[in-house]
Amino acid sequence: MALSARLEFRQSQSLVMTPQLMQAIKLLQLSNLDLVAYVEAELERNPLLERPEEGTPEAGTDGPDGSAPDRDGADWFEADGAPSQERVESVLDTDISNVYPDEPVQVERGPLDAGALAGDQWSSVGSGGSLGDDYNLESFVSGEVSLHDHLAEQLAVALHDPVQRLIGHDLIDSVDEAGYLRADIPAVAERMGIDEAAVEAVVAVLQTFEPTGVCARSLSECLALQLAERDRLDPAMRTLLDHLDLLARRDMAQLRRLCGVDEEDLSDMVREIMALNPKPGNAFGSVVVQPVVPDVIVMPASDGGWSVELNTETLPKVLVNQSYYARVAKTARGDQEKVYLTDCLQTANWLVKSLDQRAKTILKVSAEIVRQQDAFLAKGVAFLRPLNLRTVAEAIGMHESTVSRVTSNKYMATSRGIFELKYFFTSSIASAEGGDAHSAEAVRHKIRQMIDGEHPDDILSDDTIVKNLRDAGIDIARRTVAKYREAMRIPSSVQRRRQKQLMAAT
Structure with missing residues (x-):
């Protein structure tokens, strides 16, 4: 059979993932914090994007003379999350269209102005003068004393030998928030080129520090240090600490045989152990827990339905300056500059559209979840209905993958608490x-x-x-x-x- 070249036409369908579509899909599944970081990065890169300032008229509002608002001769357009509220009744039929469904922020700080530390600036603090927008009284509030600092202060008094202090600081760095020493003693000795006995000697000193029980390497050792301070670490109590697994299983008969005590004495021993602190380090420098900021707020309506609102505080607002683009485009010197400006405008407009579409999608999915879980909101968790992604997707005319992305890292505030959107999807x-x-x-x-x-x-x-x-x-x-x-x-x-x-x- 002879081989020959020929031309032929073929028609086919395919889905092309453009960069803009990939951006829209990524924005859809970002949490509110990640979304703010992404928008901040876009603001740094794109000169046509700006965040609105206080007093800036929103899109669609007229100026005092009835004309369109103008700022520096520019026409401004704002995307602030599209519709932010939707009403949900017991049976709500809504026409919902389908939705098509990066880098971290790097803030560059300018060089420090030498005049910022001048004497007149410092004197204005004492005299009540203003230092501008960066002046923050919270910066003068002393922070909590951490466990690390508390142990380091005691180390400076307890040990005078430089080598032992060096070992002590190394060990303190390995103490976790609960107060337990997580260092591997042989590894520390090998790394520092000393004997294990020298490290153990420093550990013994650290275990005398306050709070009692700190720098222990296990729960039994932590409790033993506290009991030793109370002079209650007798052989029976030590045996009980060596068999805490039996105490966890409530095997009291086996514990009585091992400790050699009767039932009343064992109850007293258990009562003493329960009064101890298993995590002595928690009293120092506790980590501040960042509360969850809900993306959607659900409130009961006066007519017995539910009001579903977007939390506008989590929606970044972006402005696109069309007039600035028109002025700069006229002064562009070459094709490369014109292409750059066109790309910036397209990126800015697409970001505005993507944020708008993201807000609409979150609101519609949340409204359908509220519609499906009306009994849960009204009566409690015992009335939570089985729900899957397909049910919600079919009800609002979207794909399951879109609903899955929307429910990732999004939270809903209800009268029964704050729940992740995925909480409402359970098996049956x-x-x-x-x-x-x-x-x-x-x-x-x-x-x-x-x-x-x-x-x-x-x-x-x-x-x-x-x-x-x-x-x-x-x-x-x-x-x-x-x-x-x-x-x-x-x-x-x-x-x-x-x-x-x-x-x-x-």
Whole structure:
């Protein structure tokens, strides 16, 4: 068969992922903090983008003379998140269209102005003068004393030998927030070229510091240091500390045999241990927990429905200066400058459109979630319905991947607390009577309620819980109950019985 070249036409369809489409998809799944960082980076790169200032008229508002607002002779256009509110009733039919669904911020600081540290600037602080927008009274407030600083201060007094101080500072750097020493003693000795005994000697000194129990290498050692200070570390107590695993399992009979004490003495020993502090370092320099900022706020409406609003505080506002582009484009000297300006304008307009579309998509997905989980908002977690991405996607005419991206790293504030959007998507458990399926989260809630309400003399086994759930119309297997119980860190019926007996004895 002879080979020959020929021309032919072929028609086909394909999806091309343009850079703009990839940007829109990425913006859709970013959290509010990551989105702000992304927009800040775009503001640094694109001269046609600016953030609005206070008093800047928003898009669509007229000036005092009835004309369009003008700033420095420029026409400004703002994207502030599109519609920020949607009403959700018990049955709401909304026409929703489909949605098509980077770098970190690097702030460059300018050189320090020598005049900023002049004497007149410092004198203005004492005289009540203003230092401008950067003046912040919080910078004069002393911070909390950290555990590291607290131990370093004691080290300076306790040890005078330079080598021991060097070892001590190295070990203090390995103390975690709870106060435990996480250093590997042989590795420290090898790295510093000294004997392990020298390191152990410094560890013994560090374990005498305040708070009592700090620099311990295990829970038993931490408790032993606290008991030794109280002169209560007798052989029976040391044996009990060596078998904390039996105490965790509430195996009191085995502990009595090992410690050689009766039931009353063992109860006193356990009571003493429970009064100790297992994490002595937590009292110093605790890490400030950053609260979750919700992206969507749900509030009850006066007519019995729900008001779903976007949290506008989390939506970055961006301005595109079309007039500035027109002025600069006229003075462009070559094709390269014109192409650069055109790319900046296209990027700016696309960012505005992407932010607008992102806000609309979040609002529509959240509104559908509220519509599906109306019973949960009104009555509690026991009425949480089973829900999956496909149900929401079909209801609002979007693809499942779009809904998945929207629900990632997004939070909803309700009257029952702040929940991640993915919280509302749970698997279903069949009904024993052929009715509506039950949400897995609601079943877990029922299991916890049963266990919390059990009597010390009538501890519920997994089989009993299965029977009670089936009587309530929930068809569930025993292994599923055990899996849910372990996921909620609830001990078995045997361990709960021993625990409650111990609490009753103490």
